[in-house]
Amino acid sequence: MRTPIIAGNWKMHKTLEESLELVKGLKDEVSKAKCQVVVCPTFLSLAAVVQELKGTNIDVGAQNMHFEDQGAYTGEISPVMLKHLGVKYVIIGHSERRQYFAETDDMVNKKVLAAYKHGLIPIVCVGETLNERESNSTFEIIGNQIKKGLANLTSEQIEELIVAYEPIWAIGTGKTATAQDANSVIKYIRDKVAQMYGKESAEKMRIQYGGSVKPSTIKEQMAQSDIDGALVGGASLKVDEFAAIVNF
Ligand SMILES: O=C[C@H](O)COP(=O)(O)O
Numbered sequence: 001m002r003t004p005i006i007a008g009n010w011k012m013h014k015t016l017e018e019s020l021e022l023v024k025g026l027k028d029e030v031s032k033a034k035c036q037v038v039v040c041p042t043f044l045s046l047a048a049v050v051q052e053l054k055g056t057n058i059d060v061g062a063q064n065m066h067f068e069d070q071g072a073y074t075g076e077i078s079p080v081m082l083k084h085l086g087v088k089y090v091i092i093g094h095s096e097r098r099q100y101f102a103e104t105d106d107m108v109n110k111k112v113l114a115a116y117k118h119g120l121i122p123i124v125c126v127g128e129t130l131n132e133r134e135s136n137s138t139f140e141i142i143g144n145q146i147k148k149g150l151a152n153l154t155s156e157q158i159e160e161l162i163v164a165y166e167p168i169w170a171i172g173t174g175k176t177a178t179a180q181d182a183n184s185v186i187k188y189i190r191d192k193v194a195q196m197y198g199k200e201s202a203e204k205m206r207i208q209y210g211g212s213v214k215p216s217t218i219k220e221q222m223a224q225s226d227i228d229g230a231l232v233g234g235a236s237l238k239v240d241e242f243a244a245i246v247n248f
Pocket residue numbers: 009094166170171172173174210211212213231232233234235
């Protein structure tokens with residue numbers, strides 16, 4: 001039995017004050033959630049949000065990190081720094097990182113390995129573009145992202161890891177993949193991971209769906225056999241919407 005996990009990716013939204021206001025509002029609203037709850041603020045708000053959420057059932061994740069421990073990488077943040085703050089999760093390879101910041105599967109893999117080196121749990125994003133979907137390449141694209149991005153891990157690491165399947169055409173567009181379509185791609189991801197690390201570990205790994213998740217879509221999504229949670233963008237920025245999703 002996999003425990004569902006729902007994470008809010010705030011992307012480049014919320015000042016420090018706004019971030020604190022959001023989590024203060026969320027604390028009570030999600031205290032009885034039956035799933036694991038994670039919020040991923042911007043780097044600037046991480047420390048304060050970690051402090052504010054101490055002793056609650058909400059964990060904190062970062063939206064990205066560098067794969068090196070330290071060094072001359074202007075503007076970057078290392079896994080060591082995240083770990084020291086009390087951050088538990090880190091989103092890796094979000095499609096916006098791949099699209100706007102040229103992140104490759106090779107970099108994703110380096111970041112996943114670096115996250116484990118420092119005791120952070122990666123949330124690894126994969127997904128296809130609309131063109132790729134329309135040319136029937138979805139499975140090939142996702143298969144490659146999984147094969148390269150999740151290379152060289154141990155079975156134990158795979159069991160802890162979270163994959164987020166986010167069809168790029170469904171992000172921030174209001175279009176969601178049907179729950180059944182999302183489930184079939186997610187099943188494919190699990191099969192692919194089973195080929196790499198064995199069925200037992202693949203069955204323990206949790207896979208989220210992401211892309212315009214809303215209070216009105218979450219129930220059907222969570223009712224699917226292989227969807228173990230959600231990575232929520234826009235709807236995670238409002239207390240009432242994110243609380244309704246988490247308390248699905
Ligand atoms: O990380 C979250 C996803 O990109 C989904 O964003 P969205 O819920 O705004 O479509």
